[in-house]
Amino acid sequence: MRKIYVIGIGAGDPDHLTLQAAKAIGRTDVFFLLDKGETKQSLVDLRERMIRGYSTPRRRIVEGRDPDRDRAPADYTGTIADWRTRRSQVIEDLIAEHLKDEETGSFLVWGDPSLYDSTIAILDEILGRGAITFEYEVIPGVSxxxxxxxxxxxxxxxxxxxxxxxxxxxxxxxxxxxxxxxxxxxxxxxxxxxxxxxxxxxxxxxxxxxxxxxxxxxxxxxxxxxxxxxxxxxxxxxxxxxxxxxxxxxx
The missing domain is CATH 3.30.950.10 (Tetrapyrrole methylase, C-terminal domain)
Incomplete structure (x- = not known):
């Protein structure tokens, strides 16, 4: 069975990383990063800094393109639901292609995964489709x-x-x-x-x-x-x- 960690990494200070989060990073084989464009490269850089600091040499970093969405939609709820589904398909494809059986993958989430973040809901949506299977664990972070x-x-x-x-x-x-x-x-x-x-x-x-x-x-x-x-x-x-x-x- 493949395993995935959803790791809260804090609000921006590398020292926000908890011991539990650091240990989970150390157990990770594949890190999944979604590219939000050049304007947010600094966010990717901080994630990669944490990965270098706490992971093992065997780890791999896989990047996917985060789907665009309308920032001022007439139908906010419907637009977000559509974007989340498109995002879940990107993530599902990354997991299916890059995470092998018995390996562990991780998503590094800003702040805490329970507060205005879609990763947990997206993983549930992927599991609900039934095309791939995995278990996942949520690691809380400093919001x-x-x-x-x-x-x-x-x-x-x-x-x-x-x-x-x-x-x-x-x-x-x-x-x-x-x-x-x-x-x-x-x-x-x-x-x-x-x-x-x-x-x-x-x-x-x-x-x-x-x-x-x-x-x-x-x-x-x-x-x-x-x-x-x-x-x-x-x-x-x-x-x-x-x-x-x-x-x-x-x-």
């Missing part, structure tokens, strides 16, 4: 959410209160009910600007040499975050950021 809280030296929740993790798309529809502390990811439209009285704790490229941080009342720091974000995206060709919005219960 960008945990890294954000650590960098700002804050707790995500207040005493006796819940917090919610959501997306910029959902925040743009309104503040989530039942929570005054909201962690927001995947916010291409900068939905935080619609809540000027909230406090924001923002971070981008967390854990990397390019890390950016800002905090304060949204009305006071929104322009700074928007300009910093735009400049960073132009310079790198991509951006990964997240933030915590915090409001008073009476707001």
């Amino acid at each position: 960008s959410v945990s890294a954000l809280a650590a960098k700002h030296r804050i707790g995500l929740n207040r005493v006796g209160q819940p917090f919610q993790v959501t997306t910029g798309r959902r925040l743009a529809e309104g503040w989530p009910e039942g929570a005054d502390d909201v962690v927001v990811m995947l916010d291409a439209q900068q939905a935080f600007t619609g809540h000027p009285d909230a406090e924001i704790y923002w971070g981008a490229y967390l854990g990397t040499e390019d890390e950016l941080l800002a905090s304060g009342r949204v009305a006071d720091v929104a322009d700074e975050i928007l300009s910093t974000r735009a400049e960073a995206r132009e310079r790198h060709g991509w951006i990964m950021d997240t933030y915590l919005l915090r409001r008073h219960a009476s707001d």
